[in-house]
Amino acid sequence: MTSGVQKSGxxxxxxxxxGQAVAYALFMGCVGYFATSPAYQHTAPxxxxxxxxxxxxxxxxxxxxxxxxxxxxxxxxxxxAPMDCPRERSPVTVELRLDDQQLFNAALAPSGLHSDGPxxxxxxxxxxxxxxxxxxxxxxSVREPQLWHEARRQLDLKPGQIVVVDFxxxxxxxxxx
Amino acid sequence: MFAVAERGLDRxxxxxxxxxxxxxxxxxxxxxxxAASGLYLYIFFETSISGxxxxxxxxxxxxxxxxxxxxxxxxxxxxAMVITAVLHLLREFSLDRLRGSHWYSWFTGVPLLWLLxxxxxxxxxxxxxxxxxxxxxxxxxxLDWLPIFTDPMSRNxxxxxxxxxxxxxxxxxxxxxxxxxxxxxxxxxIQRMTEARSNPPRGLALGTLASFIVLSLAWPxxxxxxxxxxFAVGSVDLDWFYLAIYPxxxxxxxxxxWLLAAGVTTVVAILPWLPPGRRGPAAVVNLENCNGCGRCFxxxxxxxxxxxxxxxxxxxxxxxxxxxxxxxxCGICVGACPTATPFRRASELVAGIELPALTVHDLRERIQGxxxxxxxxxxxxxxxxxERPRVAESAGVVAxxxxxxxxxxxxxxxxxxxxxxxxxxxxxxxxxxDCRYRFGNDWMDARVAGERDPALRARVPRERLDRYxxxxxxxxxxxxxxERFREALKSLGPxxxxxxxxxxxxxxxxxx
Numbered sequence: 001m002t003s004g005v006q007k008s009g010x011x012x013x014x015x016x017x018x019g020q021a022v023a024y025a026l027f028m029g030c031v032g033y034f035a036t037s038p039a040y041q042h043t044a045p046x047x048x049x050x051x052x053x054x055x056x057x058x059x060x061x062x063x064x065x066x067x068x069x070x071x072x073x074x075x076x077x078x079x080x081a082p083m084d085c086p087r088e089r090s091p092v093t094v095e096l097r098l099d100d101q102q103l104f105n106a107a108l109a110p111s112g113l114h115s116d117g118p119x120x121x122x123x124x125x126x127x128x129x130x131x132x133x134x135x136x137x138x139x140x141s142v143r144e145p146q147l148w149h150e151a152r153r154q155l156d157l158k159p160g161q162i163v164v165v166d167f168x169x170x171x172x173x174x175x176x177x
Numbered sequence: 178m179f180a181v182a183e184r185g186l187d188r189x190x191x192x193x194x195x196x197x198x199x200x201x202x203x204x205x206x207x208x209x210x211x212a213a214s215g216l217y218l219y220i221f222f223e224t225s226i227s228g229x230x231x232x233x234x235x236x237x238x239x240x241x242x243x244x245x246x247x248x249x250x251x252x253x254x255x256x257a258m259v260i261t262a263v264l265h266l267l268r269e270f271s272l273d274r275l276r277g278s279h280w281y282s283w284f285t286g287v288p289l290l291w292l293l294x295x296x297x298x299x300x301x302x303x304x305x306x307x308x309x310x311x312x313x314x315x316x317x318x319x320l321d322w323l324p325i326f327t328d329p330m331s332r333n334x335x336x337x338x339x340x341x342x343x344x345x346x347x348x349x350x351x352x353x354x355x356x357x358x359x360x361x362x363x364x365x366x367i368q369r370m371t372e373a374r375s376n377p378p379r380g381l382a383l384g385t386l387a388s389f390i391v392l393s394l395a396w397p398x399x400x401x402x403x404x405x406x407x408f409a410v411g412s413v414d415l416d417w418f419y420l421a422i423y424p425x426x427x428x429x430x431x432x433x434x435w436l437l438a439a440g441v442t443t444v445v446a447i448l449p450w451l452p453p454g455r456r457g458p459a460a461v462v463n464l465e466n467c468n469g470c471g472r473c474f475x476x477x478x479x480x481x482x483x484x485x486x487x488x489x490x491x492x493x494x495x496x497x498x499x500x501x502x503x504x505x506x507c508g509i510c511v512g513a514c515p516t517a518t519p520f521r522r523a524s525e526l527v528a529g530i531e532l533p534a535l536t537v538h539d540l541r542e543r544i545q546g547x548x549x550x551x552x553x554x555x556x557x558x559x560x561x562x563x564e565r566p567r568v569a570e571s572a573g574v575v576a577x578x579x580x581x582x583x584x585x586x587x588x589x590x591x592x593x594x595x596x597x598x599x600x601x602x603x604x605x606x607x608x609x610x611d612c613r614y615r616f617g618n619d620w621m622d623a624r625v626a627g628e629r630d631p632a633l634r635a636r637v638p639r640e641r642l643d644r645y646x647x648x649x650x651x652x653x654x655x656x657x658x659x660e661r662f663r664e665a666l667k668s669l670g671p672x673x674x675x676x677x678x679x680x681x682x683x684x685x686x687x688x689x
Binding site: 016019020022023024025027028030031032034035036037038039040041042043044045047048049051053055111112117118120121122124160161162164166177 | 186188189190191196252253256257260311318321327328329331332335336384385387388389391392395396398406407408409410411412413414415416417418423424427
């Protein structure tokens with residue numbers, strides 16, 4: 001007398017089959033619908049995108065200095081490098097302005113356990129389509145705080161367009177992709 | 178909510194095919210469908226920036242009759258796997274199947290969900306359409322929040338020139354490697370289950386597969402527009418099963434999304450150890466009554482009983498040993514013990530294996546005490562599983578609760594009827610395939626049918642035994658069932674032991 005589905009006539013069986021069909025249809029409807037819906041709006045139609053990304057090693061925080069003869073004599077013979085160049089790098093200060101409004105301004109710390117690696121940055125900004133004036137500034141030396149690498153560009157942004165602002169370390173110039 | 182859904186599906190599918198009782202097995206089925214369809218898709222997939230999208234388009238449209246259907250199966254089975262896995266988790270939680278011996282499966286299930294989602298995400302990248310672009314950009318931004326990359330990973334997706342073919346080789350490797358790790362962990366997940374059900378019943382498997390095929394034909398999975406890293410993704414058709422967190426990363430911040438994900442994961446993972454904890458003492462073996470027959474070892478659903486060489490010098494080869502941390506306190510081992518018989522004339526009834534919270538001696542006392550006040554026609558003793566709703570007592574009906582109905586040694590049924598303590602016995606347990614302790618009603622069914630030791634004696638009239646397997650019955654349904662059973666008993670009249678049937682054999686200590 002185990003409980004379970006009561007075996008009734010063919011009408012009951014048809015009802016069961018219909019019920020199963022409905023259950024499968026509901027489940028598969030749920031699977032199919034949420035596999036693609038509802039849609040998600042990542043970027044509005046009247047917006048473009050500005051990506052600021054930099055990977056740049058700052059200048060050495062301290063200048064190299066020449067070791068004295070006494071210092072060199074006190075060092076193991078295989079380590080007697082005439083110049084002492086501290087590894088630590090300067091933070092890289094980056095400023096980005098769009099139409100005289102500041103989008104980004106921060107000092108990026110150098111990477112690495114000894115702060116001797118490049119400073120890195122990635123940020124994206126949603127920007128209305130149209131014409132804009134872009135100002136980019138970068139300083140990479142605490143020993144020369146007044147020295148800024150600077151560039152200005154006029155942007156004519158289309159809907160959805162991505163503009164990438166990068167900094168080319170060898171040429172020390174801003175790049176706009 | 179689960180109770181209502183389960184009752185409805187019981188009526189439609191029957192207990193044996195009720196999908197709610199096979200959620201874990203359905204997840205396995207989805208995995209195998211994903212794996213098989215994925216193997217075929219991989220044959221035609223081009224692992225390059227320029228080749229990925231066209232190769233999938235060719236699969237989808239050029240050979241829609243096979244590649245297209247398999248692609249759809251691949252996607253929809255992935256979505257279904259998330260649904261069944263999450264429902265499985267929620268249902269186990271609702272039934273409190275996460276504490277004690279269940280902690281292992283619960284705990285290993287948590288990283289399974291992460292691997293499942295990671296498998297799906299890596300798959301979406303491969304298509305290299307607008308959705309893939311969105312997933313790539315947001316994934317990179319999300320991962321960049323963690324202090325693991327010297328250079329931001331996002332720099333790899335700033336424009337088309339930054340992405341290389343090697344990236345697709347890496348993705349293909351990930352999309353194979355992560356699911357393999359998932360499969361390994363699925364295997365680990367069921368390790369502490371004896372006879373784990375990793376395959377759904379054939380009818381349910383065929384129905385599910387057929388439904389996937391119908392869905393694939395009616396609503397084929399398609400790519401969106403090809404990825405173009407020079408333009409931002411606008412509106413994207415998101416797969417919410419796998420990518421639900423992406424809008425949060427996009428709208429909130431990567432850090433907030435990590436906090437949410439890590440917080441939810443941690444809370445879910447430690448749930449088995451959070452209050453209220455309720456665990457009685459584990460089963461104990463009484464060596465003076467254990468003959469090492471191994472039935473408790475065979476019946477334990479959690480591998481908590483092992484057979485080890487005898488330590489007390491008795492002439493038997495082995496003895497049962499219970500692992501405290503694995504024991505679920507269900508008492509199924511007691512129901513399997515041949516010495517757990519109420520007919521024994523020992524001064525104190527002690528079985529070879531006992532649940533200290535309810536010894537066999539106490540159970541006999543409780544049944545005798547409960548049935549003392551029964552009178553009239555159609556007297557019923559209900560032996561009920563503690564996991565289902567309590568059966569209301571009334572005139573002519575008394576109830577005794579056990580942790581699991583499988584704890585009741587079959588001789589107790591014989592005892593109740595032959596001593597005329599009641600005119601009939603109702604065993605009320607969980608639904609088929611839904612036993613809280615996995616095999617309680619299965620083993621009881623087999624014992625009543627004489628297919629499993631200790632078998633219910635042939636002399637016991639089966640018409641006086643009602644097995645009522647329903648996890649969450651409505652109160653009225655139980656009352657109606659009891660009424661029908663009582664009416665049937667009344668028509669049978671008082672129990673008369675048939676002298677010609679199997680003679681009574683009263684079992685003495687240690688004997689079977």
